[in-house]
Each structure stands twice: as structure tokens, then as C-alpha cells.
Amino acid sequence: MNALNSIPISYYLMFCSILFCIGVIGVLIKRNALVILMSIELMINSINLLLAAFSAYSNDPAGQIFVFFIMVVAAAEVAIGLAIIVLIYKTTHSIDIDVLNKLKW
Amino acid sequence: MLIMRHELLLIAITVILLLVEIFLPGDKKSRVITLAILLMTAVLILGFVPGPSGTLFGGMYQTTALISMLKNILNIGALIVMIQSADWLRKPENKEKISEYYILLLSTLIGMQYMLSSGDFLMFYLGLELATIPLAALAAFERFKEKSAEAGVKFIFSSALSSGILLYGLSMIYGTTGTLYFAEVGPAFTGTPLQVLGFIFFFAGMAFKISLVPFHLWTADVYEGAPVNISSYLSVVSKGAAAFILTILLFTVFSKIALMWSNVLYIIIILTITMGNLFAIRQQNLKRFLAFSSIAQAGFILLGIIGQSQYGMTTVIYFVLVYIFSNLGAFGVVSIISNRTGCETINDYDGLYRTNPRLAMMMMLSLFSLAGIPPVAGFFGKFFLFAAAANHGLYILVLIAIINTIISLYYYLLVIKAMFLNRSDRPIPKFKSDFYTSLGLILCLAGIFAVGIASTIFEAINGLSFGLY
Amino acid sequence: MFSNYIFYFLSALALYSSVMVLLSKKPIHSVLYLTLTFFAIGGHYILLNAQFLAIVHIIVYAGAIMVLFLFTVMLLNLNKEERSPKPIWVKAAAILAGIMLGLVLIGVFRGYDLRLIQHPMESQIGLVKELGKILYRDYMLPFEVSSILFLTAMVGAVLLGKKEQI
Numbered sequence: 001m002n003a004l005n006s007i008p009i010s011y012y013l014m015f016c017s018i019l020f021c022i023g024v025i026g027v028l029i030k031r032n033a034l035v036i037l038m039s040i041e042l043m044i045n046s047i048n049l050l051l052a053a054f055s056a057y058s059n060d061p062a063g064q065i066f067v068f069f070i071m072v073v074a075a076a077e078v079a080i081g082l083a084i085i086v087l088i089y090k091t092t093h094s095i096d097i098d099v100l101n102k103l104k105w
Numbered sequence: 106m107l108i109m110r111h112e113l114l115l116i117a118i119t120v121i122l123l124l125v126e127i128f129l130p131g132d133k134k135s136r137v138i139t140l141a142i143l144l145m146t147a148v149l150i151l152g153f154v155p156g157p158s159g160t161l162f163g164g165m166y167q168t169t170a171l172i173s174m175l176k177n178i179l180n181i182g183a184l185i186v187m188i189q190s191a192d193w194l195r196k197p198e199n200k201e202k203i204s205e206y207y208i209l210l211l212s213t214l215i216g217m218q219y220m221l222s223s224g225d226f227l228m229f230y231l232g233l234e235l236a237t238i239p240l241a242a243l244a245a246f247e248r249f250k251e252k253s254a255e256a257g258v259k260f261i262f263s264s265a266l267s268s269g270i271l272l273y274g275l276s277m278i279y280g281t282t283g284t285l286y287f288a289e290v291g292p293a294f295t296g297t298p299l300q301v302l303g304f305i306f307f308f309a310g311m312a313f314k315i316s317l318v319p320f321h322l323w324t325a326d327v328y329e330g331a332p333v334n335i336s337s338y339l340s341v342v343s344k345g346a347a348a349f350i351l352t353i354l355l356f357t358v359f360s361k362i363a364l365m366w367s368n369v370l371y372i373i374i375i376l377t378i379t380m381g382n383l384f385a386i387r388q389q390n391l392k393r394f395l396a397f398s399s400i401a402q403a404g405f406i407l408l409g410i411i412g413q414s415q416y417g418m419t420t421v422i423y424f425v426l427v428y429i430f431s432n433l434g435a436f437g438v439v440s441i442i443s444n445r446t447g448c449e450t451i452n453d454y455d456g457l458y459r460t461n462p463r464l465a466m467m468m469m470l471s472l473f474s475l476a477g478i479p480p481v482a483g484f485f486g487k488f489f490l491f492a493a494a495a496n497h498g499l500y501i502l503v504l505i506a507i508i509n510t511i512i513s514l515y516y517y518l519l520v521i522k523a524m525f526l527n528r529s530d531r532p533i534p535k536f537k538s539d540f541y542t543s544l545g546l547i548l549c550l551a552g553i554f555a556v557g558i559a560s561t562i563f564e565a566i567n568g569l570s571f572g573l574y
Numbered sequence: 575m576f577s578n579y580i581f582y583f584l585s586a587l588a589l590y591s592s593v594m595v596l597l598s599k600k601p602i603h604s605v606l607y608l609t610l611t612f613f614a615i616g617g618h619y620i621l622l623n624a625q626f627l628a629i630v631h632i633i634v635y636a637g638a639i640m641v642l643f644l645f646t647v648m649l650l651n652l653n654k655e656e657r658s659p660k661p662i663w664v665k666a667a668a669i670l671a672g673i674m675l676g677l678v679l680i681g682v683f684r685g686y687d688l689r690l691i692q693h694p695m696e697s698q699i700g701l702v703k704e705l706g707k708i709l710y711r712d713y714m715l716p717f718e719v720s721s722i723l724f725l726t727a728m729v730g731a732v733l734l735g736k737k738e739q740i
Contacts, residue, residue, distance in 0.1 A: 007581050010683060015585045017679035019592060020273060021672045026596045027266060028668030034601050034646065036262060038608050041639065042592055043269040045615050047276050048631070052700075054280040056622040061699040061708050062285050063276075065716075066227050067627055068709070070272065071634045072720045073234045076727035077265055078639050080238050082646050083734040084245050084257040089650045091251045097258075116722065123729075162715045205733040212726040219719055231716050235723045242730030257734075302682050 012053035019046035033085050033095040037078065044074050107156050108168055111176045112218050114151060118144040119211045126204035134203055138191045141207040142541070145187055149180045160224060164286055167224040171569040175349050175422065176218050182342040182429040183214050185548055189437045190334040191541035193444050198247075206246065209239040210338065217346035221353075226275050226285040229350070230268075233314070236346065237264045240339065244331040256330025263313060263323035271310025277303030287358050296362045304359060308369065314347040315403050318376040325384075328396035333443050336392055337436030340399040345425040348406050352421050355410060356571065363413060370411045371502060377404030378509045386516045389450045391439050394520070395432070398475060401513060402428055405490055408506060412493035418570040420489040423556075423563055427474065427486035430552030434471030437549060438464050441542045446533050451520055455529035461536070465524045467546050474553045476517040477510055482557030489563070581621060588614035605643045612636045624700030 019042060026039025048067045055063025089095050106113070122141060129137065152173070160167040187210065194203050216235025223229040241264065245257025279285055281300050282293035294300055309320060316324040328336040355366060381401030388394040406428075409421035442457075442464065443449050458465040474483030487510065495503050538546075556562055591610040598604045612635045619628035698704060709717060 006575060006578050011581065011585075013683040014680055015588075017676055017683060018589060020679070021676035022589070022592045022596065023269075024675060025669055025672035028671065029665045030596065032601055033258065033262075034643065035595070035604050037265075038595055038604055038643065040262070040265045040269055041608065041635075042595065042611065043266075044272065045612065045635070047269065047272045048627075049615055049618055050273075051276045051279060052619060052622055052624050052627055054276065056624055056700060058280075058283050059699060060283055061705060062227075063279055064624055064627055064700055064705060065709060065713050066230075066275075066279070066285065068630060068705075069227060069231060069716055069720060071630060073231065073238075073268075073723065075634055075638055076238055076723050077234070077261070078642055079727050079731050080241050080734070081258075081261045081265065082642055083731045084241065084254065084261055086646060086650065087245055087248055087254040087734055088258055091249060091254055095650070119722075163712055165712070165715050202733060205729055208729050209726060209733070212722060212729075215722060227713070227716050228719070231719050231723065235719065235726070238723065239726045239730050242733055245734060248734060298682050302678070 009053060009057045012050065016046045016050040016053070019043075019049070031096050031098055033088065033097050036097065037081050037085070041074065041078070044070060108159050108161055109166065109222075110156055111148075111152050111173065111180075112215055112222070114148045115211055115215045115218065118148060119208055119215070122204050122208050122211070126208075134200055135195055137203045137207065138194055138541075141204075142184070142187055142191070145180070145184045145211075149177070149184050152177045152180050164224045164288060165228050166219075166222050168222050169569075171571070172221050174566065174569060175221055175346075178422070178426050178429065179214065179217055179221075179342055179346055181426075181552075182345065182433065183210065183338070185429070185433045185437075185545050186210070186334055186338045186342065188541050188545040188548070189337070189433070189440055192441060192539050193332065193334055195539075196444070202246070206243070209243050213237075213239050213243075213338075213343070217342070220346060220350050223350075224287055226279070226287070226290070229354075230272065230275065233271075233347075234268060236343065237268070237314070240264075240335070240343065243335045243338075244327055246332050246335065252330040253332065254330075256327045259323050259330070260327045263327075267310045267313030267320070270306050270313075274303045274306025274308075274310060277306065287354070291358045291360065294359060294361050296365065301362065301365065304362065304366070305369075308366070311347060311351050312373070315344055315351065315406075316400050317373050317403055317407070318380045318400070319373075321377070321380070321400050324400055325388075325393045325396040328399075329390055329392045333392065333436060333440040336396070337433055337440070340395065340436070341429050341432050344399065344403060345429060348403070348421065348425060352410050352418055356413075356418065367411050367413065370407050371499070374404050374407045374411065374502060375505055377401065377407070378506060382509050382512045382516070385513070386519075389452070391449055391451060391454070391520070394451065394516070395435060395439070398513065398517075399432065401509065402432075402475065405487060405506065408490045408494045408502070411499065411502070412497045414493065414496065415567070415570055416489075416496065417493040419563065419567040420486070420493045422566050422570060424486040424490055426562070426566075427482040427553075427556050430549045430556060431471045431474035431481075431483050434467060434546060434549035434553060435475065437542065437546050438468040438471070441538055442533060445536050448533055451523050452529075453533060454520065454523045455527040456532040457524040460532050460534060464538070464546075467550060468524060469521050470550065470553055472517040472521060476514045478514075480557075481553050482555075483553070485557050485563075577621060580617070584614045584617045584621070587611075588618075601647050602644075605640060605647060608643070609636055609640045612640065619700075622700065623698070626700055626702045626705045629702075 023039045023043030027036055030036050048070055051063040051067050085095055158169045213236045216232045220229055220232030223232055241257050241261035244260045245254050247253040277299050282290050284290055312320040359366060378401050381397050385394055385397035388397060406421055406424060409417045470481060474481040477483045477487035491503050588611050591607040594607040595604045616628050616632045619631055
């Protein structure tokens, strides 16, 4: 089961771009802080797949190592992000980003 | 081992603080402040000891005399922030969290230094994230103040989004060049459409970190909501590190498309300086005011980069050094007044000179330095930047920058007028600053004057830096 | 040819569930759809013969990150529908912006030069053995630095999570 011989890399490029755009749209249209964080995870996943595809097709391991480290960083980022979301919930009893309007010009 | 001395020292003191936190009994926690400051001073002094340069881990890590100096500059900024936070950390609600504060602050510094020393996009990315993620926790440090938590959430979202965009750019660069090492990406980076798009994504990600104009929207909110000392750290050390690495990368890895990125910079500089200044005029809260002024200053930093010469790079480093002292001076005054009285708006500062003349003088000198008025260092910083851009033939850009400097003079003078000329029924009461605050402010004051007068500093930086042509 | 069908199936699954992440009204449904997306992407990694990544991906994303999300949803009892969604013109503008970004990306990728990629043979680099060697030889430093990152993330999370003691 190996996609490298039968699927051109451009298919992966298209797929990853669409996934990335879905993530971007999610960040823009959602108001729930949790879902925004999930959309960012979607974006990062599309990047991971893109890097892995580049790496597999050009037979160079650096890309896959990079993906590994992106996963590591994403885990740390989510941990802090969710901790802050919990804080927001404790102070405002909502995680709708529209309640975040104490800071405005 | 010695090549990586800056980072290893910082890691060592972070671990020491972690252990001290575990074994120190609860009622003696405030001693951590002194310990942390002493340790950081030691690191700063040891960092100035000349050491070997070279690469490690097969080019993953590299250091040169220039990079060591940049790290020292960041160390200076971090030390002053650590000193200035002492008064705020002694407050009863923060006493339980002193060591955490220093550990997180130091780890971001470690991240910045690894970022500066990276020889590989992977290392660069890890350093960038290590410099960003703990800062979100620090921005939300005063946890049960709504504003602080809000600043934290805004910071983590915008930084996660920006690093996502940056990563997408990096993946395109990797896909077209087939490598992640700076030394190999540079020659392979010829400017095909995909590479250019990758560069744009990368640049957008970095612009978020430096808060250049189309990407600056998080800045004012985070600076206002976060604790004052974290805002000053963000505006000075964090921004300085990002500006340094951007300069280095533009000059080395992306040197082949210099014509393209200088056009991009041209527009972004004009936008950043103008928007930063115009929005700064209408601010009442001093933290927001300083946030917009720091956006404008970021635009000035880019003026040196667009010069593309060795002289341009020198001016960038020199300007950041000056900016560290002047901005930390201003933030230091805001910090102590905010701690003691809770006042943060410009109107609260009416008649400050009558009650607290020293603080008012300090604030005035810092603002003069930020605005670029002759006797203090800020003037030389800005002058050299303009000269660097003018040497490259960008006279219109320099003209716009000079007009903006005049606008900025107006709003800096508004604050000075409030402090010296306005009278107030309820002025800020007279109070005596503690030892650490005075020390921090004296260091900034010394920096503002010394860096401007001692031309050897500029010469020393110039001897180490490099440019495009 | 068989792998082609798997590719199409996994891509369609990933795209469908990622769209559903956004369309779901309840956060818990978004979380579950996101998990589905992650599994589909994990399948893609196996298809690319990147087995190490596939395993790490499932462990880290579906195992750790999604559990964190689920915990947050459950703990805060957030499973309510969004009360007032953003105004329609904001959504329209956002979707338009996203689609335009997608068009730019696809347009650029269409002209992508495939020169660099001339290794039609079976790629073995994604196996645990190969990657492990490289990870612990060339990429030792990032590995250690990421441990500092985790340490500070832990300190930060504890700082944000612990009870106020005055």
C-alpha cells in the first residue's frame, strides 16, 4: 500500500491547501474559542501532511522530523491555550470570543 | 560546550530556580527575586566574556561574535525587566507565583537565543515557539483579572495563527528547495512563484511577532491587558529578538530576492510608522499609548533593514539597544505608578512633576529618547537609521519617516505636558520607590545617555555586522 | 490503483469532517469530527509510508490533544449551542477570503515544478528505524530543546490552573 507511485504530489498539494483554507475560514467565522483553537489545529495538520508529502516524495527525512516537532509544539500550545480558555470561562462564564471586549479603543 | 554558553547558562539558572522553588519554605518565597536577579546578572557578565564561535550539531546551531553580542543585548533587556518586576511581584497576590514568573521569563529568553543561533528552520521554529508559548501564560499571569486573561487568550490565538501561517511558508520553502538548513536554502532560493509565496507567508508570520501594521491588531489589546512588566518585555526583548532574526534571515537566506522584499518592506514601513503614530495620538491609556508607539518604532527598525548594507544592519542593532533602554525607562515609570496607585491614563499623570519629580524627569528623558530629541541616545539611533536608508537612495521614505517623527513628537509631548504643566486636583500621591525600581530606572537612564555618547558602542557593533552588498 | 481509491476516500473523509467541524453547532460534535479528520490524516501518513509519523500523529493528536479538548468541553459543561452567530456578511466575507486564499494556493501549486521529485522508488525514510537514527544523530539539539518547551508549558499550565491562595 504505497501512494508514491500512483498518486502525483500535486494531489497532496491541492488537498492540503483546501484543508488549510477550511482552517482559516474556521478561525474567521467561529465565535467559540474552543472551535477556533480546533481550526488552528486543522491548519497545522494540513501543514504537517504537506511537509510529510514533500518529504516522502523527495526521499528526504528532514521534513518528517519537522512534522514530529510541529506535533510536539502543537501539544504544548494546546495545553497553554486550553488553560487560558478555562481561565476565561472562570472569570466570564462564557467562552464566546465576543465577551472578550474589555480591551477596546 | 563553550560555543553554546549563553543558552546553557540560562538553562542552568532556570533549573536552579525550579529547584529553589521546590525546597524553599513558603514564607521565604520573596527571596527568589534577589536570587534570580543575582543569577541573571552573573549570566549577563559571563555572556560578555569572549568565547569561541562555530557551529554545532552539523550546522543546526551556529554562533558568531555578532550573534553573541545580540544575545548579550537581549540579556540586558531581560535583566532590566526582571529588576523592574520586583516591586510588582512583592504584592501579596503574586507572592505564590514569583518563581514561576522568573522560570517562564527565562525560558522565553532561552527560546530567543536558540532562535538567534539557529542554522536550520526547524531550530528557528522551535526557538520561536519557546519564545512565544510561555509569554501567553505570562500575559494571563494576573489570572482572575478579566483583562489579563483576555490578553492571554488574544496573545495565544494570534501567535498560534501566525505560527501556522509561518509554517505554511516554511513548508513551501522546504518543498521547493528540499532542505531546511539556512546554508543550503539560500543558494537554492531563486524566486520561483511558490518560493515567493512561501516567503510572503513566512514574512507575514514574522510580522505578527514584530507587530508590523497589517498584522498589529493584537498588540494594543495584549499590552493593555497583560501586566505592565510583561508588556515591556513583549515590546522590547521579544520584539528585538524577532527583529534581529528577521534581519539576519533577510540578509542571508533570502538575499537572492532582496529586490522583492525591499519593495514589500517599503510599503510596510510607511504603513507601520503612519498607523502606529496616528493611533497613538488618540490613546488615553498609557499602556496602549506605548503599544502604538512601539508599533511605530518597529517601523523605524525596518528602515535599517531596507538599507541592506552593513551600516544598515549596525543601525538596526544599535537602534534596538537604544530602544531597549528608552522603552524600558518609560515602562518602568508606568509600572511603578500602576503598582502603587493603579493609575494608568494620561490624565492621571497631571501634575506628576510636583509630587514625584524624579519619576517625571525619568519619564521625560525616556520619551525624549523614544521621540529622538538630540541630547539622548534615541536621536542618534534614529539619525543613523535615516542615514542608512538615505544611503540606499530612499529619500522619499526617509522624508515620510521624518514627518512621522515630528508627529510622534507631538504625542510624546502631550504626556510631558500633562506631567509638567497641567495641574490636578487629585495628583498621584508622593511615594518612595523601592530599591529595585530605582536600580532599574537608573540602569535605563545610564543606558539612554551612555549609548548615545559612547561612539565605541556603535563602532563595536559595526565591526561585527554584515550586509548584503 | 487500489491506493488511489484509498487516497480519494481518505481525502473526502478528511474534507467532509473538517467542514463539519465548522458547521456543527455543539462543541462536542466539533471535537468528534475533528478526531475523525485526524484519523483520516493518519491514514494519509500510512499511505505515504510514513509509519512513524502515523503512529505519533494518532498518539499525540487523537490521543492527547483531543482528550484535552474533550476534558475542557466536559469539565466546563460547554456543550451549548452558539447563541448568536456572527452576522451573515462577516461570514460571507470570511468564506470569500478563504476561497480566494485557496485559489491563490492552488494556482501557485499548479505551476509547481516537479524537478526536485524524482524518486519513484519505494520510500523507506518514514520507518521508525530510519527516522530514529536521524532524530538522535542530526536532530539531537531540537529534541532537547523541545524538552525545555514541555517543561515550561507544564509550569505555565500549572501556574494558570492552580488555586489562588491569599
